[in-house]
Amino acid sequence: MRLIAERLNQPTFDPNLWADSGYLPTPTIIEAAQALYASHNVEDIARSEADTQNLGQTSQQLLQLIHDARINKRKIICFVTGVPGAGKTLVGLNIASIHANREEKEYSVFLSGNGPLVTVLQEALARDRSSRTGDSISATRKETESFIQNIHRFRDEYLHGGVPPEKVAIFDEAQRAWDKEQASDFMRRKRGIVDFDKSEPEFLIEVMDRRQDWAFIIALVGGGQEINKGEAGLAGWLNALKAKFLEWDVYFSTALLSGEYISMGVDLNAVSRANILPNLHLATSMRSFRAEKLSSFVHYLVSGRCGLAVSLYKEIGHVYPIKVTRDLAKAKAWVKQHKRANESMGLLASSNGIRLKAEGIFVKNKIDPAKWFLSGAEDIRSAEFLEDVATEFDVQGLELDWCVVAWDADYRFNGQEFEHWEFRGTKWEMRHQAVRKRYLENAYRVLLTRARQGMVIFVPKGDKSDETRDPKFYDHTYKYLIDCGIGVI
Known part of the structure; x- marks a missing residue:
């Protein structure tokens, strides 16, 4: 190895040091979720070729804002954007795993309308915890089903009132939430509710707004990935905030003001209490860790x-x-x-x-x-x-x-x-x-x-x-x- 390094005119190479160093492959989202659930840090999980600094900074920024919301009795919504595979879901899982205890003052839940993602993550975490602790798979499945939930189950639970115990709601792939027409049609056909006239984003913000003390929403947004009828996109969330939730503080990065997010109908002119935070955008792809472009x-x-x-x-x-x-x-x-x-x-x-x-x-x-x-x-x-x-x-x-x-x-x-x-x-x-x-x-x-x-x-x-x-x-x-x-x- 030293001979190769010398021939290629590379810096001095110590083969023993290389051989003794740790093997740090970039994990899949399933492996990363398992590691987080086992109390590893997000910076440790996203090592090697991925952008650890960005992930760590985004997580810390959100944790600080959550703490500030609790201490100062604020209601805040943060839009976290990023390129495909940048780790938006990983950031959300990190926050939820840190505050997964129901007795926590900043108790959080990870919500997704992506059925396959929820199913795979719930089962992967349950199997992993069962293998590590010796607990029965049925017990660990019950635990992971409260830590990661299907957003439609969460929504249906509060259709007729009630205040959620969760102080922090993390909505994965928020751009896929239903618009008013799709949500109203579903409620009429599947739930027998004929007068439902809200988009999913509006209803979900309303549910968290029922908390009298404080509340926090993290909307994880992917650009250019709406793939089904009736998906409201980012505009669905912003329209709800502009129309009915003027007391909520809104945080986002400048990435939300350009590129494909603008093409999704984004208009922040009428959003009151808007704040820009650069750390809320993940610019580096972890999935294609060898090819950011x-x-x-x-x-x-x-x-x-x-x-x-x-x-x-x-x-x-x-x-x-x-x-x-x-x-x-x-x-x-x-x-x-x-x-x-x-x-x-x-x-x-x-x-x-x-x-x-x-x-x-x-x-x-x-x-x-x-x-x-x-x-x-x-x-x-x-x-x-x-x-x-x-x-x-x-x-x-x-x-x-x-x-x-x-x-x-x-x-x-x-x-x-x-x-x-x-x-x-x-x-x-x-x-x-x-x-x-x-x-x-x-x-x-x-x-x-x-x-x-x-x-x-x-x-x-x-x-x-x-x-x-x-x-x-x-x-x-x-x-x-x-x-x-x-x-x-």
Whole structure:
């Protein structure tokens, strides 16, 4: 090793010191949550190539504000933004784990409307605690289900009044909360409440506002990731604050005033008591820890800006490999070849990739998220088996090391730009509504930012004898990906 260092004209290298140093791989969100639950510090968890300083500073800033809110009887909402995989969820889990005791003066709860994320984290933490303490799995599951809750369960508990015991509510993926139309429709159909006329953000703030002494909300916001009908986006929270909660202090970073957050309808002009804190934005991706610019590359790729995508891939390609192929077997072999030790891998596709069925990829089959993410390669239901496919709804907020992303004709390049399609019944129909187009684009953004270390994109060849899989639906997309700098296997 010393000889290599000398030949490459590197600083003096001590192989013994290197061999004795700790191995500090960047953890997945599941591993990080387990470590936090076992009372590790967030700075220790996010070590190695990730941005530990930013995570630690954001956590400390929030803890200080929570303490100030309690001491001075204030009601505060903080918007924490960040690039995909930057650790927003990790920050939220860190706060919740520090104040997880119901008897705590700053008792906190982590809430998410992302069902798969909640299921996977609850089960992962329960299994980990059971293995460490010897407690029964049923007991540890009960404990983790109070520490991490589904936001809809929390919402339903306070539909008819009541004050929550939690002083701090942490809403993960806050941009996915329902708008008034979606929330009202759901309440009428599923809960029998005909006069519900509030958006989810408005109702959730109202629930915490019922506390007479003080209350604190942390809204963890991801940009460009609304993927389903009726998601209010960041504007839903701000509109509620402007209309009804003028006594709440609002904290955010300047990142909220630019880029994709502005495109989400952000308008802070009418928000009273607004305060800027730089530490409330996480700028470095932990998920793609070898390629901080992956999210920008994917953004340009999905939006059809090939030139910008090419220039960015030149910067990240040597540390974050991306390949494209038209052979699914080759795609699976590639991720198996690159996977090492206990690294994870899985097969992903758009929820509307209906015609991938001809390739043996069944997006309509429902997976069990806990088994898919947590089971070993010997389990045919696991991600490791590369047989069951997960969609954007299954994996948003979670991650794998290596991914096969199957690209169907729902989002197809025509040689000039991307077209938005939806498969209905027996044929493809073009999407015309801007909001439905955005959901599709964001679905591919989610899918293409799940891999921490690298991915291969599978584009089918199609079949001339099948009008729903005409090769021209796929050929331009395949060429476009190559034009963006992605190599072929």
